[in-house]
Amino acid sequence: MQLFEIIAFDADDTLWHSERLYVAAQDKVEHLLAERYGVDGLEQALYRTEMRNLPLYGFGIKAFALSTIETAVRLTGGRIRGNDVGQIVGWVQEMLRAEVELLDGVKETVARLSRSHTLLVVTKGDLLDQERKLARSGIAHHFGAIEILSDKDEGRYRALLARHGVDARRFLMVGNSLRSDVLPVVALGGQAVYIPAEVTWAHEAVDAPGPEAGGYHQLSHMSLLPDLIAQIEKQL
Numbered sequence: 001m002q003l004f005e006i007i008a009f010d011a012d013d014t015l016w017h018s019e020r021l022y023v024a025a026q027d028k029v030e031h032l033l034a035e036r037y038g039v040d041g042l043e044q045a046l047y048r049t050e051m052r053n054l055p056l057y058g059f060g061i062k063a064f065a066l067s068t069i070e071t072a073v074r075l076t077g078g079r080i081r082g083n084d085v086g087q088i089v090g091w092v093q094e095m096l097r098a099e100v101e102l103l104d105g106v107k108e109t110v111a112r113l114s115r116s117h118t119l120l121v122v123t124k125g126d127l128l129d130q131e132r133k134l135a136r137s138g139i140a141h142h143f144g145a146i147e148i149l150s151d152k153d154e155g156r157y158r159a160l161l162a163r164h165g166v167d168a169r170r171f172l173m174v175g176n177s178l179r180s181d182v183l184p185v186v187a188l189g190g191q192a193v194y195i196p197a198e199v200t201w202a203h204e205a206v207d208a209p210g211p212e213a214g215g216y217h218q219l220s221h222m223s224l225l226p227d228l229i230a231q232i233e234k235q236l
């Protein structure tokens with residue numbers, strides 16, 4: 001029986017909770033702007049700023065911080081006080097220091113699969129932040145490597161497969177984003193498992209065909225992954 005040579009996991013909102021930290025920080029900034037400056041509409045304005053800055057900053061908490069401050073300055077017409085900017089920076093530092101909370105079923109699933117397969121973490125975001133989260137996660141020893149990409153598109157996945165000397169057909173990617181974890185891998189001829197998260201960043205939401213038409217697998221829970229992999233490998 002042929003096995004997957006590599007099973008790769010996305011990190012944020014696949015292995016551990018992440019998006020809810022952003023949502024909570026954004027709520028705090030929204031309240032600050034409303035109470036002290038009578039300003040609202042942060043969410044839409046911030047998203048536009050983030051999209052415009054993506055080519056400059058890439059992904060992650062520090063990019064979020066700079067875009068949030070820029071948006072707050074603009075929405076308040078430059079009236080935001082230094083102390084309030086300092087408060088926002090403090091909230092961002094809390095995000096970076098937050099405990100890593102694994103999603104339900106991750107610890108057992110990763111431990112189990114690591115006995116039969118080579119596992120990778122494939123993520124984007126800040127290098128230091130992702131390394132720190134993996135180190136604190138308690139599951140780092142199950143992974144052969146961590147790959148931190150500036151974006152997760154077809155070209156970068158192709159380069160990753162070449163670096164590891166793996167044929168796309170024997171590569172499986174697991175993640176919560178159709179845009180970043182599933183569609184580019186399927187386009188290269190690899191296999192992908194989509195496990196939707198409770199909250200997903202607007203940028204990762206795409207209109208995509210369902211699992212059957214889209215050629216990927218979908219699960220409601222991480223703990224179902226080992227059985228699905230056994231099934232797929234029977235057909236490989």
Ligand SMILES: [Mg+2]
Pocket residue numbers: 010011012013014175176177
């Ligand atoms: Mg993710």
